[in-house]
Amino acid sequence: MDRSFSSGRIDMTELRRLTGDIARLQGELRATHLGAHLSVRALLSTHQTHLYDELRGYSGELTR
Numbered sequence: 001m002d003r004s005f006s007s008g009r010i011d012m013t014e015l016r017r018l019t020g021d022i023a024r025l026q027g028e029l030r031a032t033h034l035g036a037h038l039s040v041r042a043l044l045s046t047h048q049t050h051l052y053d054e055l056r057g058y059s060g061e062l063t064r
Contacts, residue, residue, distance in 0.1 A: 001019070001022070
């Protein structure tokens with residue numbers, strides 16, 4: 001997208017396509033990241049889950 005802007009060869013159609021691609025990739029990355037957390041939690045004991053939550057900043061309880 002940066003190259004398209006710097007070259008001056010971008011229009012609204014290309015802008016929408018590129019931002020859509022970026023949003024899709026960011027969503028896939030986020031899902032992968034959060035999926036890894038789910039996978040880890042499934043392997044932990046109750047005590048380990050409590051410690052994991054504290055280290056993640058949840059202080060033992062999930063927040064939004």
